[in-house]
Amino acid sequence: MKKIVQRLLTVRVASLFIFSVIILIPLLSILSTSFKTMKQYVMSPLQLPIPATVDNYIHLFVENNLHIYFKNSIIFTFFTVFITIVFSSMVAFACVRLGGWKSFVVFGVFVLGMLIPAQVNMIPLYGLVVKLENFVASVGWIPDIKFRDTLYGLIIIKTSVLLSLSIFILTGFMKTIPKELFEAAAVDGSTEGWMFYRVAIPLSLPAIASSSIFLCVIVWNDLLYSLLFTGEKAKTLTMALLMFRGEYESDYPMLFSGVVSASIPMVVAYLFLQRWFIAGITSGSVKG
Amino acid sequence: MKPKKVIYLFIVPAFLLYSLFSLYPTFFGLYLSFTNWDGISAGYDFVGFKNYNNLITNDTVFAKSISNNMKFMLSVVIFQTLLSLIFALFLVKNKTMNVALRTLFFLPTILSSVSVAFIWSSMYDTNFGLIKAILDVFGVQNGPGWLADPNIAIYCIAFVQIWAHTGQLMIIFIAGLQAIPAELYEVSSLEGATKFQTFSKITWPLIAPAAAIVIAYTTMQSFKAFDLIFAMSGGNSNYATEIMSTFIYRVAFQGYKFGYASAASIIFMVIVGLITVIQFKLLKTDQVKY
Numbered sequence: 001m002k003k004i005v006q007r008l009l010t011v012r013v014a015s016l017f018i019f020s021v022i023i024l025i026p027l028l029s030i031l032s033t034s035f036k037t038m039k040q041y042v043m044s045p046l047q048l049p050i051p052a053t054v055d056n057y058i059h060l061f062v063e064n065n066l067h068i069y070f071k072n073s074i075i076f077t078f079f080t081v082f083i084t085i086v087f088s089s090m091v092a093f094a095c096v097r098l099g100g101w102k103s104f105v106v107f108g109v110f111v112l113g114m115l116i117p118a119q120v121n122m123i124p125l126y127g128l129v130v131k132l133e134n135f136v137a138s139v140g141w142i143p144d145i146k147f148r149d150t151l152y153g154l155i156i157i158k159t160s161v162l163l164s165l166s167i168f169i170l171t172g173f174m175k176t177i178p179k180e181l182f183e184a185a186a187v188d189g190s191t192e193g194w195m196f197y198r199v200a201i202p203l204s205l206p207a208i209a210s211s212s213i214f215l216c217v218i219v220w221n222d223l224l225y226s227l228l229f230t231g232e233k234a235k236t237l238t239m240a241l242l243m244f245r246g247e248y249e250s251d252y253p254m255l256f257s258g259v260v261s262a263s264i265p266m267v268v269a270y271l272f273l274q275r276w277f278i279a280g281i282t283s284g285s286v287k288g
Numbered sequence: 289m290k291p292k293k294v295i296y297l298f299i300v301p302a303f304l305l306y307s308l309f310s311l312y313p314t315f316f317g318l319y320l321s322f323t324n325w326d327g328i329s330a331g332y333d334f335v336g337f338k339n340y341n342n343l344i345t346n347d348t349v350f351a352k353s354i355s356n357n358m359k360f361m362l363s364v365v366i367f368q369t370l371l372s373l374i375f376a377l378f379l380v381k382n383k384t385m386n387v388a389l390r391t392l393f394f395l396p397t398i399l400s401s402v403s404v405a406f407i408w409s410s411m412y413d414t415n416f417g418l419i420k421a422i423l424d425v426f427g428v429q430n431g432p433g434w435l436a437d438p439n440i441a442i443y444c445i446a447f448v449q450i451w452a453h454t455g456q457l458m459i460i461f462i463a464g465l466q467a468i469p470a471e472l473y474e475v476s477s478l479e480g481a482t483k484f485q486t487f488s489k490i491t492w493p494l495i496a497p498a499a500a501i502v503i504a505y506t507t508m509q510s511f512k513a514f515d516l517i518f519a520m521s522g523g524n525s526n527y528a529t530e531i532m533s534t535f536i537y538r539v540a541f542q543g544y545k546f547g548y549a550s551a552a553s554i555i556f557m558v559i560v561g562l563i564t565v566i567q568f569k570l571l572k573t574d575q576v577k578y
Contacts, residue, residue, distance in 0.1 A: 124317030160309035221400035
């Protein structure tokens with residue numbers, strides 16, 4: 001018996017060690033490679049970058065305008081997450097206040113969207129956007145709205161597709177707020193708007209924080225919608241990375257300095273806000 | 289007390305966006321699937337079930353993409369679920385070392401699929417790749433071709449998916465495991481139960497609902513692996529790693545056959561729906577309460 005337990009412990013340590021190495025090696029290797037020249041890399045991929053160079057990074061920002069794509073990604077992520085959270089917490093609040101079958105219907109209609117994979121909708125969504133743009137252009141008096149290759153277009157579309165998930169998480173949380181709080185506020189003659197702003201939102205802050213982080217990760221890493229709807233002007237960081245691949249082929253030091261640059265903001269945020277990241281990502285998947 | 293009518297206004301902004309850009313496209317896609325629209329011209333014709341007919345009877349690439357999708361899904365679901373459960377059991381206690389390892393295992397989840405794809409494309413590179421370099425150290429001459437080998441390419445990408453998401457699902461299992469009351473374990477150890485008995489009689493029944501969630505989530509995730517596969521196969525289409533979503537994208541945006549791609553999307557949706565229903569039936573666990 002003791003032997004079996006001992007063996008299990010060894011298996012545990014060994015497998016944890018192996019998996020750690022499998023996770024760490026690629027990550028450390030790209031970090032190290034990003035400070036090498038191509039020549040250094042080809043000579044010996046495993047060696048540490050001595051002497052280290054930051055030329056790759058300089059090149060990316062000076063020649064490839066990485067800072068512009070950074071700016072685009074930051075704007076895209078911030079506004080998409082902000083609008084999604086505002087709109088979906090309004091729906092979540094309405095669901096809680098309505099109660100009964102009405103709440104069930106509203107919630108059901110929105111959650112339906114979670115069941116349809118994004119890739120099923122990508123072609124008709126693109127077709128719809130083309131037709132909308134043509135329609136807007138044909139009607140003289142509407143200001144010219146472009147959904148393709150504009151940041152606001154990308155924000156509107158990504159917000160629309162994220163609403164289901166966000167409503168799902170936030171409604172689940174708001175349902176746990178005691179109904180008496182709303183009743184009491186109503187007795188005191190407060191409006192629905194006031195109740196939303198002064199009762200529902202403050203009490204849901206933990207859920208809002210964790211789902212905001214969850215959404216941030218999704219939007220920052222978005223590829224599909226950037227691929228479909230952006231060109232040169234609204235290009236996001238992930239798209240820019242994808243383009244580098246065409247440009248640099250297997251110039252790994254160059255590619256990896258791009259990968260490191262694009263990942264650093266999320267990784268640093270993750271290390272500091274770990275608890276919230278994990279709470280957000282689990283609530284999104286467990287309840288999803 | 290009934291809410292005031294104004295409450296309906298809270299739903300309006302979200303509903304407008306959602307219905308236009310999320311709900312409507314599904315119906316529009318169904319409509320497009322019966323046309324021969326090229327995505328550019330204003331006009332198109334109705335072709336009835338021709339697109340569906342061609343897809344099912346004539347298109348070997350589409351058939352290949354479905355089979356690749358299944359291979360990818362099965363390998364990811366089986367290995368990712370097992371690994372994440374095992375690591376969750378190993379790391380369930382909140383000790384410093386365990387928490388540090390959880391942080392590490394979870395880390396790849398927050399990287400973008402494009403980053404992960406680049407990292408692993410380079411690892412697999414048969415000329416300058418890290419795996420090649422490591423094999424060289426051990427004196428292995430003819431290593432596998434990895435992504436270049438059409439027989440194993442899809443499994444190589446499945447491995448990457450597992451690499452990136454095991455930590456995420458491990459966290460879900462840990463949440464489930466930590467919800468099991470500690471008294472149950474105390475009682476079982478007092479009764480002299482073996483480790484295996486404890487697992488099969490206490491842990492497993494109580495973790496089964498979490499396992500059902502993990503499996504369902506992983507299945508969906510593996511169907512949605514467009515980003516990773518698209519970025520890893522980098523445009524060179526020998527179809528070895530084609531899955532349904534990359535097929536749809538390519539047919540529409542490189543072949544300008546929007547009607548045809550829409551029909552493929554509808555078939556894709558039906559397949560995902562069927563698998564979800566089957567899984568739901570299989571995984572419907574009897575809730576155990578102690």
